[in-house]
Every structure is written in C-alpha cells, then in structure tokens.
Amino acid sequence: MNLFNIQLFQNPFFYLPFHSSGWVGWLAMLALVLLGGGRIWRISDFRRPVKWNVFLVALLLVPLAILLLELQLSILQSGAVPNLPLEVNRTGVLVFVAFPIFFAAGLAGLLPSLLTGLFTGLFLGLFATHDLFSIVEWGFLGLFIGIALSQSYRTAFYKMLRHPLGGAVIVWIAYLPIFLFVSFFAIPGNLAERLDFALAQNWPQYIVRGIELGFGGLFFELIYLFLPALWKKPQQLLPSPNETSLQSRFLLFTVPLAVLLFVILILADWWVAGQAARQMMESRLQGLTRVASQSLPYFLESGQSLIIDFAKPDLVQKSNSEVQLLLMEDIRAVPYFRQLVVFDKGGQPLNAYPAEGSMDLRLSPDEEVGIALALNGVIVQVYPIPPYPGEKSAQVAFIASIKDETGIIQGTILGRTDFESNPFTQPALSALEGVLENGGEGFILDEQGNILYQTSNATPLTAADQFLGNLQVGAGLYEDTSPTGTRLLVLAEQVTGRPWQVVARVPASVAQQIALNIAIPTLVILLILFGTGSALMFGIVRVVTRNLLKLTDQAVHISLGELDHAIESKGNDEIGRLAKAFETMRISLKKRLEELNQLLVVSQGVAANLEISEAIQPILKAALDEDCVSARVVLIQEVQLDLEGDQLVSWGVGKQPDLYHHLDGQIFEQMRSHHLLSIPNTSRVRRISAVGGQPHPAALIAFGLFFETTYYGALWLAYDKPKNFSEDEVRFLNTLASEAALAAANSRLYASAEIGRRRLEAVLTSVPEPVLVFDEKDRLLLLNPAAIHVPGLISAALPGRPLQDVVSSENLIRLISGSLEDRIASREIQLSNGKVFYASVAPVMGEDYQVGKVCVLRDITHYKELDALKSEIVATVSHDLRTPLTLLRGYSTMLNMIGELNEQQQIYVNKIVSTVEDMTHLVNNLLDLSRIESGIPLKLEEVDPMIVVEKIIRQYQPHASQKNIQLTFEGPQDGRRLMIKADLALLQQALINLVDNAIKYTRNDGQVMVRVRPGNERLTFEVHDNGIGIAPLDLPRLFEKFYRSGRREAYEKRGSGLGLAIVKSIAERHHGRVWVDSQLGKGSIFYMELPVDQPLTITEEAVRNGGVANLKK
Incomplete structure (x- = not known):
C-alpha cells in the first residue's frame, strides 16, 4: 500500500497509439465523448456561479485523489501489456480516483461530471498509466456517472440509479464495452495479441476499475443518505422512457441483456479458442522437446563409449607421428569428435x-578438473564447455584415462x-x-542453466540468468514474460539420465494467432447472429409499436369524429384483439352517426320534395x-294525384324490392289500428x-304512418331469415x-293543388x-285516350305505375326502357291483335338532364299489308318465271346439238345462258326470301356448327x-365441341352467302377466314376477308333487299342484292342478329350471332321483332 505516490510526478509522458487503428479508435471514442458533451451543453445550467465553484473544487481534487492511497492487491495482478516494459504496468487500486467525478456529478450536474472525468483521465494518463486512451476512458466514466446521478426519471430502477452506490454498479456494468475497446486499441501488437489482451488478460484492470468506482459510490452514498441537502436532486420527476414508449421499455431491457450476452459469448468463444490453441501449442512443443530429450542420452552414451575405446596405451607409448596417425584414424572412423587431445601423467598435452592450435590449447576449468580426476582413476567424464568464438553451440568435452596393460594410468585423452x-x-x-x-526458440541447458545450444542468435549463450530459478520442468506449458514485456509460452523437458533440460518457448502471439484463426469463424457467426437478431428484434418491436401507434392514431381519429379510417386487425394476439375492439367501437360509433346523418338526409328530403315518390x-x-331483403312503403292513393279510386301506392328498395309486394294490402289493413308490428319469426307468429304460390318473409317489422289523426299507410321491412329487432x-x-308520415301528408296537400297538369x-x-x-x-305520367283504346297496347293505364305494369308489348317495353342518349329511337311494334305500329320514343329534357320520355305510335298496318301484297306478287311472278326460264336455258343449250355455230x-x-342463270339465281333468292318472311316454322335440330362450317x-x-x-377455318380456342339448335338448311344458306360474298369481293392472293366463337348462351359466326371493303355510306343500307353499293368495284361483281337480306332474315x-365491321380498302368482318337454344314456337311477331340488324361502325 502506498499512502502518497509522489514518485508519479517524476516521469510525465504519454504513449501515443501504436498503430493507425489505435488512432482511429481513439479519435472515434473522443468524438463520441465530445458529441455527448455538446448535447449536454445545450441543456446544461452550468452558468450558475455555485456550479462553477463546485467544478473548480472537483478539478483541484483530481491530483490529490490520484496521489493518495494506492492499494497493491496481488490477486489482481493482470497480464503484462504486450511489447511494453514491465514497469509501465500498474495494478494498484487508486482508492480516491473516482471521488472528484462523483463530487462534481452529485453537486454540480452532468457537464461538470464529464469535464472532471476528462481531466482525471488526462492526469492519470500523463503521470500514471502513460496511456492516451485514459482520457476517453475516464471521459466516458464521467459521462455515465453524470447521466446516472443527474437523470430525473421516476420508477424504482431510475431511483436506484440516482443513488451513488447503485449508479456506480450500473455504470461499471455499462462501462464494459468501453473497457474492451480501450484494451483492444491501446496496446501495441498484432490483431491476435490485442484481442487476447482485451478479452482474456486485462480483466483484473476491469475489477480494479469496479473497486475504484465502488469506493467512490460508497462514500458518496453515505453523504446522499446523511447529508441530503448537499446533494443535487431533481425538482420534478418525469415519466421514464419505459413508461412513455413500449419500444423503449422493450429495448431498455433487451438491448443491455443482448449486449451482455453477446460479450459473454465472445469471451467464452475466445477462451475456448485460446484453450484449444494452448493445447495445440503444448502438444507440438511437448512432442519436439520429448524427441530432443530422448535423443541426447544416446549422444552422451555414444561419446563416453567412443572416448573409452580411443584411450589406448599406444597413444602415450608411440611416437608423435604414429599417435597423430592413430588419432586421425579414430576421428575419421567415427565422425563424432571435432578434436582429440592426449595428455601425459602430468596433465601436459602430448599430442592432438x-x-x-594444439600447442596453445586452452582448457576450461571443468576440463582441468576432469583431467586431474581422470589421472586419479575416474574412468570417463563429460563436461560442457564454452563454444568456439562465433558459434551458437557450446562444446562437450569427454575425458577418459589411458591405462597400460597392467592397469596403471599413463595419461588421459x-x-x-x-x-x-x-x-x-x-x-x-x-x-x-x-x-x-513454430515461431519460437529451442534451448539445451546444462545443470547450471547454461545454454548449450539454441536455435537462434536472439538470446546470447551467456544469458543463463533468465532461466535460473524460473524453469518449471515437467509442469507442462506455462507462461513467462520477457524483460521487454513479451509474453512467452515455455515448456521444459528433463533429459533422461542427465541433469540437462530441453527448453522450448514461443511468443504468446503465436498461440494467440492460432486462437484467432479458430475463433474468427465463430466470432463472425456471432456478429452475424447478433446483427440479424438485433435487426429482427428491432423489426418486431417496430411492428408492435407501429400497430400500437396506429391504434393510438385511430383513437385520436375517433375522438375527432373521423370514423372512416378502418383498422386492420391481423392475427388473434393481444394487439389483434385490441384492434378488433377498436374497430367494433368505431363501427358502432359510425353506425350511430350514420343514423343521425340518415335522419338528417331524410328530413331534408321530406322538406325539399312534395312528390311522394x-x-x-x-x-x-x-x-x-x-x-x-325488401324495404317497402304502402300509402293511400290520395298522396299521388295520378291515381284514382281506392288503389294503394307502394314503393320498395332492397335486394328484391318487389318480392313481397303482394303483402302490401294485408300490412296496410293491419296497421290501421297499430303503430308497431314486430314479427321476429313468421313461422311462429x-x-x-x-x-x-307467393314467397313469404321469415321476419318483418311494420310501422303505421299516422300524422295527427289521419292514417296514410305503413312502412315495413321484410327479411328472408328470422331476426330479433333491438x-x-x-x-x-x-x-x-x-318522417314518412310527414312526407305523405305533404304530398297529399301537394296533389290536391296539382291542377295544371289537367290542361296537358x-x-x-x-x-x-x-x-x-x-x-x-319509367313510371307512367300521362297517356291519351287513343292509347287506351288501342287493343292489346295498355294493360294498366294508371299514372305512377311502372312501365312493365302499363304496357303489354314486351318489344315496346324494351324500346321505351332503353337508353336514348339524346336521340329518338324508332321501331315497328306488332301487337297481339295483329296491328302494326311505328313507335318513336323521344327524351324529355330539363335544363341539362332527362326528366322523362314520350312515346308516340303510328298505325302502319295498312302499309304492312301493301308490302306483304307486293311480296306475294313478287313470289308469284318469280314462281311463274321459273318454267320459261328453264325452257329458255334448255333450248339455248340444245342449239349446239343441231349444228355447228359460228363464233x-x-x-x-x-x-x-348467262343471263338465264342470273335470272334463275334472282328468282331463287326471291323465293327463298319469300319463304323465310312468310313465317313458315323452322325445322329445328341439334347442329354441330363446326361440321357445317367445315362442309362449306x-x-x-x-x-x-x-x-x-x-x-x-378457326374453331373455339379451348377445342370443345358446341351444339346449336337451328334450321340446318337456313344456317347453311346464310353461311354460304357470307362466304360467297367474301370470296367474290376479295382480290386474288387474298385471305378469307371463318371463325366460330362461343359466348354467353350465344354463338357468333365471323367471316373475315381482306377484300375491297365497304364504304361508310353503304353500311346503313347494306342488308336491305336489292341494295347494291354504287362503287365501281362492287358493280363489276355480278349479284342481285338479296344475299345479305336473306342472311339478315335467317x-x-x-x-339472332347480323352486323358488319368494315374499312374501305382493308376488308370486312361479317358477324352472325345466334342463340344456342330456340323457343319451341316462333310467332310472326317474333320474326319481325326478335332480332334487329345492328351496324357497328
């Protein structure tokens, strides 16, 4: 424990970041701190003098807090900082270092806390850690402590956070990512070394930081509890983020948990990878050192055996030249020794x-001792001696006694x-x-720790002191630190039979690189999973909160009366059920408002219209x-001026408004004496x-229409299913x-005053x-007596009745109900009594819209009779012409039989002959047309149209x-067979006429195509050609009898003008109907559309009015 660290001021300096990534990390973290300071500055009330004084006192306390009381805890010794001297590693706990930050945060606020933290980091980095990252590290701590103690949110968590001790614990946990980043960027070395240091070696420093924060939090917690007046507390508590936002509540819980889990997984992954790398490295080194330790005894034993064999008496008895020869032979026989030296009894060299260099032979002290021992009877000795200059391997000296035949020692070798x-x-x-x-070094050491051999020259052979007392032989792989701060992994193996050791050591960075290679795939997967999980988490939260925001917006819309925004309810979860509840409420409110709006519209309609309809x-x-199904009202006839007598008037709307109109009379009578009639189930009541024979509703409800004391009718609703009425x-x-009763009363008054119409x-x-x-x-307003007196025209001459109830002729109904589009529609109408009228329907226009229709009919029965008489005369004449034409053709062809005719x-x-054939063709067409128009019944049969067309x-x-x-020919695209009910002969004749015309009016090398196209209960025959085409002026009269185009190209082709008229009649x-599309010079398309089924009987009226030739231009 150091009470006062005055020596800190002796060596102020900073280690700058050791690589570009360190600078990037430091600048990024500094930018984050300054960004937080900038945002704090905008909301800070730091301008008050009291806070300035507190801030200045906090700054003055910083040096004192750092110098006083440093605790040295051996259990918190962290790993050495890679590639830095050991003396720069501080492991002590500065008890008071966090006090100024808590002091500034609790008494002055957030911004003073941040500035005090930056100043603390600057002072620590300059005098204690010499680390530039200390500035941003303590800046973040000051920022976090200031936020924790100055926030003014309610709820138990934020209350605990405002307590200094609770804030210290939370800040320490939140500080973990910052600590890891600082540990990674602040040290020198490669990626693996920095990762290993940050994730595995520097945790004692994190615990030290927690202890320092704990001392500060505990001290100021006592002040907070016992001197609350000195502590800065919020005047008013605000709703916390988790109270104001579901998303914030979810994220404030899950994000820290996810980050903590992510950090734990990374640490666990790195620890597992480090252990695997360490085991791999230990296995490699152990295998190599074991091979070396097991091979060295054989080396020593072989040397001892050889030196004993070489110790012969001849070495001291023969001449020098002979001895030289013996030594040379020994060395060359077994290339083991570099030099052999023979000594006499006095230990003096005789030969070598x-x-x-044998005369200047220098013996090491061990060799001198060994020679003396050999002369005294020691048989063989082994000594390591220093190496030759410039060599990295020490020498090994083997000494043996030379004895004569009697066993007396004569010298040594x-x-x-x-x-x-x-x-x-x-x-x-x-x-x-x-x-x-493998990136390391290997050594062979003797019993004194001297280096006998090393694999590299990085360590001098004389540096034996680094191994003395440090080797852990047989302990497996263990860590050591070089004087330069390099972490080493060391493994020592004892040589068998000798007190020598084989030592292998590698830098820890090698194992760290292996660990990095092992961990990178898992780290990448963790990053991907964390990123994906975070994105999914944010997405899910966003979806939930977005749905809740939609519901909130919907509630706002409902409060403002905007009920047209439907709420989408997806799923049956809590939010889905809440959305459905909101939607039910919206629909209910909207229904109420719609009812009010409907009542307003009804009131306006009643006030604005005197006409009851x-x-x-x-x-x-x-x-x-x-x-x-049907909403109906039945009223007395007095509400409409057009009706006389006791007939009731009624209107209906709905899916089938007139389905139950036959009950109008019963309900009208029932409601004379009742205001309400409710029948939920008519089968029971x-x-x-x-x-x-008429349909009957399953449920109905009726209301009597009374105004003052007068009964006007009933309003009733019919349902096709039983219904309980709320x-x-x-x-x-x-x-x-x-409202209906009021409208009926007003209409009755209006009808009584409607006199002007009588004049019309x-x-x-x-x-x-x-x-x-x-x-x-299409309700009848007026009709004159002439219309009433026409038999078969009017079925009910009652104003106000629908068109279908007034007119008997279906064809006249279709003509009147059809769209006029500002034009007059005309058509021949044949009544059931045989009379034929030419009907014209014209629109009655108001200012800019149609207010009604007027239909005028002219009797053209006489003209139709004249036309029929003409047709009969033509048919008779045509029939009478057939015999003379046949004779004329016969005699004309027989002239060639009488004799040869000249040219x-x-x-x-x-x-x-040609003229006779043309007249015959014309007569046949006239007869065919006459038969068709005469109304002869069709010979209907099932006909396959494809077979007919293929035959033609x-x-x-x-x-x-x-x-x-x-x-x-082209049939249906789906290839199905179609059948049509038709007169086969007439169908063939119509198609023959169309195909014949197409070929006739198509130029050489042209194209004619016949297509059969099915439709909805109808079948269409199309004849396409690319011939001369038809002029627009000829199109309206193209299907008239004897009509031919005035164009020269048409007159060049022989014809009677009856072919298309026959097609139309058929x-x-x-x-069915027939029409044509044509463009002059490009060709024509003739269409003949027939129903698939025909009625059993065909009347003359159906012949005249069943189909109309329509022209599509």
Missing part, C-alpha cells in the same frame, strides 16, 4: 588432432565435440528447429340494412297470412316512420294517335383456289 557438427545430436537439433518453425326514397334507403333498431325505424291531359286527349308520357323512372352465234348463246369450306375451297385465296328468324 587436428594439430592446429580429451575429446571435444559440439551439437551442430555431431551426427548423434541431429535428431535433437531437428526437433528444436521445429520449435523455430321522391320524398319516400331516402326513407326507404335509410330503413334498409344488410339483412333486409302468423299475424300475416301467406298468399298461395331497441335501437326499433327506435330508429320509428323515427323514419314519423286535355291536349293529349285530342291527339288521335296513341301518346304515352313516362318519368325518368358470233356461240357468243350470243353464251350470253343468253370444303365446298368453296376449289372456288377460292381459282383466285389463289387462302380459305381457312338471323332474325333464329332470334
């Missing part, structure tokens, strides 16, 4: 090989060898070279709900009798019934032709080939 040149040491040296390949419509529409529904419908009726009465006037709803005569005969194609294929025309006889 190699002889160079000394053999010197080294580890590099001796072949018996090569296995051991190769094993130690393996250590070098207009005033009653909003009421019926308002009464109609989703389950209601039979207040309303069912009409035989009080809200009954109340709303009763309000509508009151008088004018129409004087018109001799039938005239009918309808409103825009001119042959030309005349050919012209006669085969028939006309030669004719088309003569003009090189491509005649093709189509109309089959209740």
